[in-house]
Amino acid sequence: MTYIAKPKFQHPGIKKNALGYSHRDYEGKISTLCAGCGHDSITASIIEACFELSIEPHRVAKISGIGCSSKTPDYFLGNSHGFNTVHGRMPSVLTGANLANRELIYLGVSGDGDSASIGFGQFAHAIRRGVNMTYIVENNGVYGLTKGQFSATADRGSKSKKGVTNTDNPIDLVGIALQLGATYVARSFSGDKKQLVPIIEGAIRHKGAAFIDVISPCIAFNNHAGSTKSFDYVREHNDAVNRLDVLTGRDPIEIDQDPGTVQIVEQHDGSRLALRKLDADYDPHDRLGAMTFLQKHSAQGQIVTGLLYVDPEADDLHSHLNTVERPLNRLEAADLCPGQSVLDKINASLR
Amino acid sequence: MSQQAPLSSVNDFVVRFANVNGSGSASANELFARAVLRHGVPVSPRNIFPSNIQGLPTWYEVRVTEAGHLGARGGGTDLMVAMNPQTWDKDVAGIVPGGYLFYDSTKPMPSTKFREDVNVIGVPLTAITNSTYSDPRQRQLFKNIIYLGALSALLEMDPKLIEQLIGEQYKGKEKLLSSNVHALHLGRDWALQNLKCPIGLRIRKADKVGDRIFLEGNNAAALGAVYGGATVCAWYPITPSSSVAEAFTNHCKKLRHDPETGQAKYAIVQAEDELASIGMVVGASWNGARAFTTTSGPGVSLMTEFIGLSYFAEIPAVIMNVQRAGPSTGMPTRTQQCDLIACGYASHGDTKHVMLFPEDPAEAFEFAAASFDLAERLQTTVFLMLDLDIGMNQRLCRPLKWDDARQYDRGKVMTAEMLDEGRDFGRYLDVDGDGIPFRTLPGTHPTKGSYFTRGTSRDRYARYSEEGAVYADNVQRLLRKFQTAQDMVPRPLQANAAKPTKYGVIYFGSTAPAMDEAIELLEARGHQLDRLRIRAFPFHSSVASFVAEHDFVYVVEQNRDAQLRQLIVTENGIDPVRLVPILHYDGTPITARFIAEAIGTHQDQIKVTPLRKAVS
Numbered sequence: 001m002t003y004i005a006k007p008k009f010q011h012p013g014i015k016k017n018a019l020g021y022s023h024r025d026y027e028g029k030i031s032t033l034c035a036g037c038g039h040d041s042i043t044a045s046i047i048e049a050c051f052e053l054s055i056e057p058h059r060v061a062k063i064s065g066i067g068c069s070s071k072t073p074d075y076f077l078g079n080s081h082g083f084n085t086v087h088g089r090m091p092s093v094l095t096g097a098n099l100a101n102r103e104l105i106y107l108g109v110s111g112d113g114d115s116a117s118i119g120f121g122q123f124a125h126a127i128r129r130g131v132n133m134t135y136i137v138e139n140n141g142v143y144g145l146t147k148g149q150f151s152a153t154a155d156r157g158s159k160s161k162k163g164v165t166n167t168d169n170p171i172d173l174v175g176i177a178l179q180l181g182a183t184y185v186a187r188s189f190s191g192d193k194k195q196l197v198p199i200i201e202g203a204i205r206h207k208g209a210a211f212i213d214v215i216s217p218c219i220a221f222n223n224h225a226g227s228t229k230s231f232d233y234v235r236e237h238n239d240a241v242n243r244l245d246v247l248t249g250r251d252p253i254e255i256d257q258d259p260g261t262v263q264i265v266e267q268h269d270g271s272r273l274a275l276r277k278l279d280a281d282y283d284p285h286d287r288l289g290a291m292t293f294l295q296k297h298s299a300q301g302q303i304v305t306g307l308l309y310v311d312p313e314a315d316d317l318h319s320h321l322n323t324v325e326r327p328l329n330r331l332e333a334a335d336l337c338p339g340q341s342v343l344d345k346i347n348a349s350l351r
Numbered sequence: 352m353s354q355q356a357p358l359s360s361v362n363d364f365v366v367r368f369a370n371v372n373g374s375g376s377a378s379a380n381e382l383f384a385r386a387v388l389r390h391g392v393p394v395s396p397r398n399i400f401p402s403n404i405q406g407l408p409t410w411y412e413v414r415v416t417e418a419g420h421l422g423a424r425g426g427g428t429d430l431m432v433a434m435n436p437q438t439w440d441k442d443v444a445g446i447v448p449g450g451y452l453f454y455d456s457t458k459p460m461p462s463t464k465f466r467e468d469v470n471v472i473g474v475p476l477t478a479i480t481n482s483t484y485s486d487p488r489q490r491q492l493f494k495n496i497i498y499l500g501a502l503s504a505l506l507e508m509d510p511k512l513i514e515q516l517i518g519e520q521y522k523g524k525e526k527l528l529s530s531n532v533h534a535l536h537l538g539r540d541w542a543l544q545n546l547k548c549p550i551g552l553r554i555r556k557a558d559k560v561g562d563r564i565f566l567e568g569n570n571a572a573a574l575g576a577v578y579g580g581a582t583v584c585a586w587y588p589i590t591p592s593s594s595v596a597e598a599f600t601n602h603c604k605k606l607r608h609d610p611e612t613g614q615a616k617y618a619i620v621q622a623e624d625e626l627a628s629i630g631m632v633v634g635a636s637w638n639g640a641r642a643f644t645t646t647s648g649p650g651v652s653l654m655t656e657f658i659g660l661s662y663f664a665e666i667p668a669v670i671m672n673v674q675r676a677g678p679s680t681g682m683p684t685r686t687q688q689c690d691l692i693a694c695g696y697a698s699h700g701d702t703k704h705v706m707l708f709p710e711d712p713a714e715a716f717e718f719a720a721a722s723f724d725l726a727e728r729l730q731t732t733v734f735l736m737l738d739l740d741i742g743m744n745q746r747l748c749r750p751l752k753w754d755d756a757r758q759y760d761r762g763k764v765m766t767a768e769m770l771d772e773g774r775d776f777g778r779y780l781d782v783d784g785d786g787i788p789f790r791t792l793p794g795t796h797p798t799k800g801s802y803f804t805r806g807t808s809r810d811r812y813a814r815y816s817e818e819g820a821v822y823a824d825n826v827q828r829l830l831r832k833f834q835t836a837q838d839m840v841p842r843p844l845q846a847n848a849a850k851p852t853k854y855g856v857i858y859f860g861s862t863a864p865a866m867d868e869a870i871e872l873l874e875a876r877g878h879q880l881d882r883l884r885i886r887a888f889p890f891h892s893s894v895a896s897f898v899a900e901h902d903f904v905y906v907v908e909q910n911r912d913a914q915l916r917q918l919i920v921t922e923n924g925i926d927p928v929r930l931v932p933i934l935h936y937d938g939t940p941i942t943a944r945f946i947a948e949a950i951g952t953h954q955d956q957i958k959v960t961p962l963r964k965a966v967s
Contacts, residue, residue, distance in 0.1 A: 056797060057797070058793075058794055058795070058796060058797045058798070058801060059794055061638070061793045061794070063634070073803070074803050078801070079797060079798055079801050080793070080801055081791070081792075081793035081794070081801050081802065081803075081804070082801075082802075082803040082804065083634075083637060083803075083804040083805075084803065084804065084805040084806070084807070085630070085633070085634075085660065085806070086630070086656050086657055086660055086806065089626060089627075089630045089656075089657070091627075091630075092585075092622065092626065092627040092628075092629075092630025092631050092634065093630045093631070093633055093634035093637070094634060095585075095620070095627075095630075095631050095634060096583060096585060096630065096631030096632060096633060096634025096635035096636070096637075096638070096640075096642060097634035097635060097637060097638040097793070098634075099582075099583045099618040099620070099631065099634075099635050099640065099642075100582070100583060100634070100635040100636075100637075100638035100639055100640030100642070101638050101639065101640070101792075101793070101794065103794070104638075104793060104794050121623055121624065121627075122623070122626070122627055122630070124623075125622070125623040125627060129620070317618075317620075318618075321615060321618050321619075321620075322613070322614050322615050323614060323615050323616075323617075323618050324609055324612070324614040324615065324616050325614070328582040328583060328616070328617070328618060328635075328640045329582070329635075329638055329639035329640040329792065330639075331580075331582060331616055332580075332759070333580060333757070333758055333759050335616055336577075336580040336582065336607070336616060337577075337578050337580060337753070338577065338578070338606045339753060339755050340752070340753045340754075340755050342606065343578075343750075343751050343752070343753050346574070346751065347562075347564050347750040347751055350564035350565050350566045351388075351560075351562075351563075351564055351565065
């Protein structure tokens, strides 16, 4: 079904961004996911974020693993190259792609099965290498495509649609990402586009490993009473610590709230994050504090959302490896091959 | 003393050094091998070592061979340098009758520890080192140089050539240089004063080395990757392949930094496992960089899902597989050619992959560079099939060559200009009839040429499809592409016997030097054989015709299950009876003696009772 293309028709008065693109230019094929799927809301938020940032769609590489979430890159940025890779292995493919061309924007889309179970190792290592990427996990706590088995992010004690109680402890990907040194860590809820869109924008503008855990209820297999990833449950237990606005270019900072509750964070590329504090005690620059805060609130059954941690001076894998500015995929024989004269010297040293 | 006449040979014998792992003997032993080379006499050294770091036995065997036979000789040791008490009994037992035993005679040994038919040469190495050096580390290291000095006297070597080598090694480090030369003469002088020099085995200057160079296959393959334009290397440590990635790192440090900014024109990542290393290679290649990984059998097993993706989604990937004895952990430090089936057909579903079989470091260099052209031209995985014998041993081979006019073949990549010209872009559209479609790289064009890469079935325009006809159309094209590869990969090399013969032999890779020598042995026994050295898979049509032209063809390989033979039979539909397997698989390198004996015996049987000619 994913070959169904959307009609190209655009309303002449449709809103355009700085590049002259409309929302339609950031869309992809028609989603084949279930009606009401949280993932489709995330897709919409990604489209909105890319539109708002006026990104050239073809300068984004969309890379995913396998699963419902990993199908979604086909539904946004139709003019971008996408790569639906191997189950749990998006992070390594993205890392390699990033090494080949540092100039593109890398958007990794994964799910909780893809990143917390089969790909837990790759998730961890891409984060600890500091790959410059936006890594989004569309987290619904179940395996949708194989019809509703628990995933590793399902909370202990939560019930499956068939009534089975999960007895395993959950993996909190946000907590792990913080521990492994991700330099931009956020959690959001697919049903809260207002919160999610700027979080994605901030991540795209972040130079370093940005990780976003998006709770995304599975309408088919995990939206019932007893689930801790249902729309109702997440709405009731959502504890947002801040609200974010991403300011790019020379936009004046307009804050309609008490300035004491707003924090401006300037990122490496000049973009500014305006954080409206909802929890007065929360400091998004304090990695340790964030981890403690998360643990404490998790124990109380609350799902902490918002921009949880950011290091605006982050560096990335390319800076660790000290690679040339020119993308490696554009280097040619003249740049790479030392030629016969060097080989003559090597030969001479081997006699 | 010896009842057996002492062995007597000039420039044709085997010396084996028995050492303790981690005792610093390796550099002294290598110095010995290089010193023989400086006499103009070819050598073929082999490291024989366990999967261990320190304390366990390790051997270094040097075949001195003026005739230039670079395969392992087998059949025991002519001169044993027994420096490891742990392996004494086994080492002494391995000496051929009339051979020599060189040992540290500082402590007296009971006569039962020796053999009647072996000539014993005792040098009080520990006593000499202890009276000269006080530092324990120096005692350990210089002991090795002292035995080298003694050997130089016993074998009548020119000490100046050894000094010259030491001088090159410690250039600019005068203190180390002079102390090493001093140690060399300590041993040499002691031997000259106290022993009958020379013994029956001698090194005499010859002119048989020429301009050949001496290096390991892994190092050569790494250099091939540098010359072949690899910019991304992702790998996971595994014996015997780790030294490829390490050598690539060293070469890049010297050759691939921008002189102005100091920045690197490469990226090397030690991945968390082989799944990640091949994933990075696939990601980088998808995005247009030349990328490779280096591994061995267990790593290939882990990579197979990605290899299938590379095949089906048509993404270039270069995998250097330095083979070791399997299955499972097998014998990690022993050699075999045992991954042909695992690599040739890696992954689930119908898959076939290109494999290149270099015979020595020079070919490892050439094929490594070529593998990137092939991978990008064919948009698929290319395996460079090394093995431990080529990879981790220094081998004498022709000097490395590069044509400075050579450009990289980046394959069929559709550019923004081509898209703007209105070229029809179908990612899986066979526009040229060779089965190879065009690809675009991410970020090429704002509105044209993007597509969704996936491991699922799709049509010629990369649109998802589970239609049977669409699927079949695609996999048939992949087969067509594989046929195209036949004429792109290195061709087999044929060498015919002096007289017409009904018998042939097929072999590949590290078997080559032993095979060349075996042909001489077989000719001496009156057996004529035509030879075909296969250098790549898929097989060129000349493989099938070679088999057709002979009654029997021996297929010589270093594995139990005759994997090359299986591939030839399967891919060419050849009657298996025509192909006689000659198999060596104990983890030691195959020898000419083994091949000649196996083929000779079979030939003798044919001549005694003629078999009814096989119907083909």
